[in-house]
Amino acid sequence: MFDIYLTLIARGLSTGAIYGLTAMGIVLIFQTNNILNWAQGNAGMFITYLAFFLLALQLPYPLVILLAIIAGAIMGGLVEKYLIRPVREKSRIGLLMITLGLAMVFEGLAAFIFRPFPRNFEPLLKGSIAIGPITLGQQDVLVIVLSTLIFASLFLILYRTKIGIGARGIAEDWYGARVLGVPVFTISLIIWSISFALSGLVGILIVPRFALEPHFMLPIQVKAFSAAVLGGMNSVLGAAVAGLLLGVMENIIAFHFPYLQESFSLVLVVIVLLFLPTGLFGKKTQRRF
Amino acid sequence: MILQVKDLTVRFGGLVAVNKLSFDVKPSTIHGLIGPNGAGKTTVFNSIFKLVPYNGNLIYKNIDMGKYPTHSLVNMGISRTFQNLSIFYSMTVKENILVGLHSKKSSNLIKDTLGYKINSEKELLEVSELLNILPYLSVYAMFLPFGILKMVELARALISKPQLILLDEPGAGLNPAEKERLKEIIKRIKEMGISVLMVEHDMGIIMNISDEITVMNFGEKISAGTPEMVIHDLKVIEAYLGEEIHA
DSSP: HHHHHHHHHHHHHHHHHHHHHHHHHHHHHHHHHOOOOOTTHHHHHHHHHHHHHHHTTTHHHHHHHHHHHHHHHHHHHHHIIIHHHHHTTOOOOHHHHHHHEEEHHHHHHHHHHEEEEEEOOOOOSSSEETTTTTEEEHHHHHHHHHHHHHHHHHHHHHHHSSHHHHHHHHBBBBBHHEEEEEEHHHHHHHHHHHHHHHHHHHHHHHHSSSOOOEEEEEHHHHHHHHHHHHHOOOOHHHHHHHHHHHHHHHHHHHHOOOOGGGHHHHHHHHHHHHHHHHTOOOOOOOOBB | OEEEEEEEEEEETTEEEEEEEEEETTTTOEEEOOOOOTTTTHHHHHHTTSSOOOEEEEEEEEEEEEGGGGHHHHTTTTEEEOOOOOOOOSHHHHHHHHTTTTTOOOOHHHHHTTTTTOOOHHHHHHHHHTTGGGTTTTTBBGGSHHHHHHHHHHHHHTOOOSSSEESSSSTTOOOOOHHHHHHHHHHHHHHTEEEEEEESSHHHHHHHHHEEEEEETTTTTEEEEOOHHTOHHHHHHHHTOOOOOOO
């Protein structure tokens, strides 16, 4: 029985890493732009479609992943520059509607261009490996390793580099940072690029568990939102930790109560927020826009 | 002149917040900008930093500032503090101050990520010593009292080595001892060759240290000159609720 739990935890870490990566993208955009990016999941779905057709051209899988990340970064940059920036300082509701509309546009475009029927998307790594009593898919191990590297890199960038310190400044006081010489729009563009690149990577890593179709990222988006709120909307570390926590707990719940798997994350969020309104790692800040 | 404000007009819908205001700030002087609440003083600061749309000309060292985005002004040598504290509370004091160097320092993403320190320790120590905040550098801003945070905000504006600094009510919320210290600091800033444009309600501070003062009321200039001149100007006395100003 203990071995089963270890495997459940390990596989939950893989799922949680996916939630965490998506949640980090959501939190980064929330911090710098103060909006919920409803398009985070569907951007990943759209990029995954692009990857699918690149793979069909017989391009090497790692190269396709790299191209998908680049495509995500470009898409994020374009969205920031041409959709978000003109509205950023004018209408908060407008921004929310843009991300919501964008999510629907991605979905509609994917169905229109690529057709909505499900397609099989092969993982980069097939087969499984045994680590002591734990048996884990190689793709799951890849997800855990890649996510750990990304979590660590993003954390170091945010806390050690000039861009990171600037981004954290923007997160608390957009105008204050701007007056201090922080190129707020450039940093915002970088953040959107990073977030969409993350969403593309997440899409490619997770899609083999489902099938490629225009809605496959919807559950990931919902869980990632839950993780972002659970961790604290102003904490990138919180998003990562809450994502992992959610993945592991959800996996264990699903083992015992399969029908509760989907609703569990939302119930957990409500319970935690009752006692910790700013989430597990969130801080009360006096935000100025 | 380090700064020339020419016919500055700011409208918020039908309200004229600043109306054809003109004044000059001379190099290495302290220029006070005073007036009752709602006179438009902070709006002047916000115009200089392009945070509000305006008509008229703002000339800094013979350069029309209208062409430059807000974030480039620090690079040109202008910095400011805010009426309401603009502090990054989830950062340490050191990180807060380093944000002030953003446009001045180049950085290498990979080297920095791997632990390479941004070469700014010298400036950091200088400004921290001047403002007496050296012991707080590694403390998170959210744990510090208001008086220290005021100094942190000032340090952040000074670390970029500006030639013109805009101080928006630096004395607000400070106790008498802190105000005395603030006066000495502002004089020291002037001695460093930095021009100061300061909005302040505390007449004990502004009349004491200003070289020149411009007085505003309802968005318009009603008086200008040395502290001695404006303090006895009837228009100024009338604007301040008919009471004589006590320096």
